[in-house]
Amino acid sequence: MPMNRVCEMTGAEFPLFAFSHCRDVVAAVSKAGGFGVLGATRFSPDQLEEELAWIDAHVDGAPYGVDVLVPEVVDPRVRELADNKSRAAVIDPSYQGFVNSVLGEYGIAPEADLPILRERMGITPENGLALMEVAFRHPIRLIANALGIAPPAMIKEGKQRGVPVAALVGAKEHAIRQAEAGVDIIVAQGTEAGGHCGEVSTLVLIPEVVRELARAGHDIPVLAAGGIMTGGQMAGMMAAGAQGAWTGSIWLATPEAETSDAFREKMVAARSRDTVRSRSRTGKPARQLGTPWHAAWDAPEGPGTLPMPLMGMVSEPAFARIEREAAAGNAGARELVSYFVGQGVGLVEQVRSSRQVVQDFREEFIDAVSGLMAAMDTQ
Numbered sequence: 001m002p003m004n005r006v007c008e009m010t011g012a013e014f015p016l017f018a019f020s021h022c023r024d025v026v027a028a029v030s031k032a033g034g035f036g037v038l039g040a041t042r043f044s045p046d047q048l049e050e051e052l053a054w055i056d057a058h059v060d061g062a063p064y065g066v067d068v069l070v071p072e073v074v075d076p077r078v079r080e081l082a083d084n085k086s087r088a089a090v091i092d093p094s095y096q097g098f099v100n101s102v103l104g105e106y107g108i109a110p111e112a113d114l115p116i117l118r119e120r121m122g123i124t125p126e127n128g129l130a131l132m133e134v135a136f137r138h139p140i141r142l143i144a145n146a147l148g149i150a151p152p153a154m155i156k157e158g159k160q161r162g163v164p165v166a167a168l169v170g171a172k173e174h175a176i177r178q179a180e181a182g183v184d185i186i187v188a189q190g191t192e193a194g195g196h197c198g199e200v201s202t203l204v205l206i207p208e209v210v211r212e213l214a215r216a217g218h219d220i221p222v223l224a225a226g227g228i229m230t231g232g233q234m235a236g237m238m239a240a241g242a243q244g245a246w247t248g249s250i251w252l253a254t255p256e257a258e259t260s261d262a263f264r265e266k267m268v269a270a271r272s273r274d275t276v277r278s279r280s281r282t283g284k285p286a287r288q289l290g291t292p293w294h295a296a297w298d299a300p301e302g303p304g305t306l307p308m309p310l311m312g313m314v315s316e317p318a319f320a321r322i323e324r325e326a327a328a329g330n331a332g333a334r335e336l337v338s339y340f341v342g343q344g345v346g347l348v349e350q351v352r353s354s355r356q357v358v359q360d361f362r363e364e365f366i367d368a369v370s371g372l373m374a375a376m377d378t379q
Contacts, residue, residue, distance in 0.1 A: 005221040006185060006243045009164045010035055010141045011063035015244025016234065016361050017187075017223060018354070019067055023051050023058075024256035028354035030062035033362075037065040037144060037246075040131045041123055048131055052138040065142030065166075066135040070128030070151050077307055084313070091310055098303050099318050102296045106332030108325050111317075123282065123309045129153065142166055144187065146196060147284070155182045168225070168246075170198025170205070172212040179218040186213065186220055187246045192227030194249045194342035196286045197277065202226035202237070210241030229344035231364025239372070249342040254354045262326045262337045263289075264351055272346030281319075281340075283311030289338045289345065293318075 006015050012035035019037045020026055026036030038055065040048050048066075055064055077090075100110035129151065135143055136157055143158060144166035145151070158165040164184040169175045175186050188209040190202025200208075206224045213220055224237035225246035234245040252259045253267045266289060276290035280297035283306055288294070296302055305311050325333035352360070 004243050006223060009184065009221070010065070012244075014358070014362060015223075016358060017065075017244060017246045018251050018358075019246065019248040020251045020257065022251075022256060022258040023055050025251045025254060025354050026064050027055055027059045027062075028256055029251070029358055030059050030064045032355045032358035034358045035063060035065065035142070037067050037142065039067045040135065041067075041069045041128075043131070045130045045134050048134045049137075052135065052140075056138060063141035065144060066131075066138075066140050067144040067146070068128045068131045068135065068154075069123050069147050070125050070132065070145050070154070071123060071147040071308065087310055088313060091306065091314065095303060095306070095314050098296075099314060102293060103318060103321065103333075103336070106292070106336055107330055108321055108333055108336075111321070123147070123312065125151075132157070136161060136163070142185075144168065144185075149177055149181050150183050152181075158184070166223070169209065171200060172205075172208045175209045175213055175222075176216055176218070179213060179216065179220050184220065185223060187223045187225050188242070189246070190226030191277070191287070192343040193225055194252075194275075194287050195340040196282070196284055197226065197342075202228070203240075206237050206240045206242050227342050227344040229347040231361040231366070232368040234361060235365050235368035235372070248340075249344055250348070250357055251354060252339065252341055253348045253351050254357060255351060256354050259339055260323055260327060260337065262323070262334050263339050266334075266337060267341065267345055267348050268350060270341075270345045270348070272343045275341060275343050275345060279305040279311065281311065281315045281338075283308035286340055287342055288340045291336050291338045293322075293336050293338060 004015055013033035016034040017037055018029040018034055019039055021039040021042050026038045029036040132154055142164050146168040150165055150167045155165050166185040166187050167178040167183040168187045168189050170189055188205050189197055190205045191197050191199050192202055210222050221243040223244050223246040224242035228234055228245045228247050229250045251257055253264050274290055275287050276294050277285050277287045278294045278298055279285055280294050322333050322336045326337050
């Protein structure tokens with residue numbers, strides 16, 4: 001297909017961007033002609049260095065990128081807490097008690113104290129900037145940021161190194177702010193997306209953002225994100241003005257992904273209505289596969305969720321326990337197995353390799369474009 005702007009900027013052969021926390025997915029997608037993007041937030045700086053060194057050695061020179069989270073707004077309740085030990089200290093013990101009560105109903109033994117995350121882990125501005133520094137030490141072809149305006153340090157470093165900076169947005173006004181800050185690519189993400197997302201649907205958001213950027217005089221390419229699981233959807237979003245697709249959930253159902261067998265089985269069985277947009281995992285609204293965990297935390301009689309990053313300090317050790325128990329055969333724990341996934345989960349019908357997903361996207365994209373052209377052929 002003809003080279004488009006994001007392909008020119010990033011070196012991608014086909015403008016299918018694959019966000020994943022798994023290095024194997026990133027390498028497989030890039031080698032197949034797409035563009036893998038490693039989600040860095042789950043790693044410490046030392047761990048990210050290891051992951052990127054592995055990708056460098058296994059991607060066969062194909063381009064890839066890194067996504068970090070440098071939140072623009074920090075809740076005032078945690079702004080002055082400098083490390084994970086001090087953050088854990090302000091979490092009321094009743095929250096661990098509530099975790100134990102929820103998990104206990106599904107046959108998971110209680111834990112006396114809240115495990116403390118390793119230092120330099122968690123979604124905070126300082127952790128995000130530390131991960132950014134690691135990313136720029138590698139031959140990345142894109143760096144992306146979410147949860148607010150891309151920090152000036154990222155934009156400056158990106159321009160100096162010739163690395164495009166992408167920013168995720170969920171509303172047209174956010175896109176304008178990002179453009180004014182100097183980002184190179186806008187990823188417009190609809191509410192159908194897995195993980196942190198806004199409230200506007202992808203179908204509405206893409207043409208709205210493209211039009212608003214043009215009106216404001218910003219010549220910036222847009223990638224469409226949110227619920228995109230097929231090449232046909234990708235073609236539709238490009239017809240609406242996007243230059244490609246930014247995808248995440250589809251890669252969770254690949255054998256290379258970091259997800260467990262239990263979660264992949266639940267993905268295949270799930271319907272689009274089975275996801276929820278909840279604060280109960282990170283402290284900010286994030287779409288994930290709904291389970292009794294979310295129902296308990298979001299119920300009026302629940303204790304309420306904590307701000308980011310405190311909520312993650314409560315939830316992530318709990319979900320690690322859930323996964324361990326489910327893998328050991330605990331049927332109750334399997335009911336609680338969850339992960340960040342979008343409404344497009346209803347389109348997942350089987351587990352496929354990352355390479356096969358890229359190939360299927362290509363074929364579906366071509367079929368969709370050809371079908372549209374044939375439908376408009378009046379001769």
